[in-house]
Amino acid sequence: MKKRILRYLKHIFATILILLTIGVCILVYLNGSLNYGQNEKRYDLSHEGPYIFYENDSIVTVNYVKGNKTDGFYTDQKRHLVNDVITGNCYFPLDSSNFQFPIKYNFEIPKAIYNDGNKILAISDIESSYKTFRDFLISNKVIDKQLNWIFNKGHLVLVGDFVDRGFSTTQVLWFIYKLEQEAIKHGGNVHFILGNHELKNLQGQYKSAEQKYYAVASILGKQQFNLYDQNSFLGKWMSTKNTIELINGVLFTHGGIHPEIAELNITLNDLNQINRDNYYKTYYPKPEKNIDQLILSTKKGICWYRGYFKDDLSQEKVEKGIKKFNATAVVVGHTIQSEVKKYFNGKVFAIDVKHPNDYLKSWPNKKSEGLLIENNTFYKVLHTGKKQKL
Numbered sequence: 001m002k003k004r005i006l007r008y009l010k011h012i013f014a015t016i017l018i019l020l021t022i023g024v025c026i027l028v029y030l031n032g033s034l035n036y037g038q039n040e041k042r043y044d045l046s047h048e049g050p051y052i053f054y055e056n057d058s059i060v061t062v063n064y065v066k067g068n069k070t071d072g073f074y075t076d077q078k079r080h081l082v083n084d085v086i087t088g089n090c091y092f093p094l095d096s097s098n099f100q101f102p103i104k105y106n107f108e109i110p111k112a113i114y115n116d117g118n119k120i121l122a123i124s125d126i127e128s129s130y131k132t133f134r135d136f137l138i139s140n141k142v143i144d145k146q147l148n149w150i151f152n153k154g155h156l157v158l159v160g161d162f163v164d165r166g167f168s169t170t171q172v173l174w175f176i177y178k179l180e181q182e183a184i185k186h187g188g189n190v191h192f193i194l195g196n197h198e199l200k201n202l203q204g205q206y207k208s209a210e211q212k213y214y215a216v217a218s219i220l221g222k223q224q225f226n227l228y229d230q231n232s233f234l235g236k237w238m239s240t241k242n243t244i245e246l247i248n249g250v251l252f253t254h255g256g257i258h259p260e261i262a263e264l265n266i267t268l269n270d271l272n273q274i275n276r277d278n279y280y281k282t283y284y285p286k287p288e289k290n291i292d293q294l295i296l297s298t299k300k301g302i303c304w305y306r307g308y309f310k311d312d313l314s315q316e317k318v319e320k321g322i323k324k325f326n327a328t329a330v331v332v333g334h335t336i337q338s339e340v341k342k343y344f345n346g347k348v349f350a351i352d353v354k355h356p357n358d359y360l361k362s363w364p365n366k367k368s369e370g371l372l373i374e375n376n377t378f379y380k381v382l383h384t385g386k387k388q389k390l
Helices: 002-027 130-138 168-186 196-202 214-219 224-228 233-238 268-276 291-296 315-323
Strands: 034-036 051-054 059-068 071-080 086-092 097-103 120-123 155-160 191-192 246-248 250-253 330-331 341-343 347-352 360-364 368-376 378-383 387-389
Touching: 051 233, 071 214, 086 168, 097 168, 130 168, 155 168, 155 246, 155 330, 168 191, 168 233, 191 246, 191 250, 196 224, 196 233, 196 378, 214 224, 224 233, 246 268, 268 291, 315 330
Parallel strands: 120 155, 155 191, 250 330, 330 347
Antiparallel strands: 034 360, 051 059, 059 071, 086 097, 120 368, 246 250, 341 347, 368 378, 378 387
């Protein structure tokens, strides 16, 4: 009897082990991970900000969240003229660090085409992980440990989805804003190319945002959609950004170029302007079929397209969309990869990898990667700063 029970138990344990092994294999295959060890500092709102809102064309309010759960929260608010020169301070609770930056109220729409031969470092889908983003840039010598720009005249290209799914959205956005200003002083450029999650935030869609930001909005006396609406500083700033750019002959866009776009009589400036005109309008399919519907589509639009990895595309169709804009290749995020990869004989480079989350541990442990283009050669760059030729 005991032997039968032991055999039975062995079969159960063996079955459980096999199922666990299969589960782990599937998890790894799908680039997934198990999250654990959430750090409680993710909900520390004591110095959250700044959140800047326009009262009118000449006056803004600069807001910081103060207080705590025990004593209560309040807003430290100051009013300024838009011509006032003030310094913003952004605090990061996880390591109690902060960074400062001058706040300027004049925004310019960036160019869509750059051609200077300088090196390019691209990264995508940071998803609100400020520490991950910061440390990757330090390791790859874009900034030093004091967060100063040291990339000289290089191009730092951010290929969308730097917001949502994390607790450091505010820190990430202000960090990009700070880096933009510093890069310009050195003859370099930061290209913040919007992805579908930036669009969602501009449009007030917060399904993927952490609950933290509902609390922040409430403390500020706002609704969450106000955080990036047309009266917010960060919203106005983001709404000037492009969704596709051509840098030294390489296209950068979050999703990709659907074959139907290759058939249009359209320029990069046209693509960007159509998207920009609709940043605050939620897309929905309409009966009429026109260019705008194609560009804005959540399936075929350049911020949403996944066809390079999901559709049965020929090399010819892929290259047609790239050549349409006088490019040699396209770099995209949006569709997650196990590592930075090239497809279609080096015409498509996919750089969306699973980055570490600031406030969570995971298994398997995730490591950041990006793409370096130097002297027309493409490299995968690691979180350590090492590079591997693709």
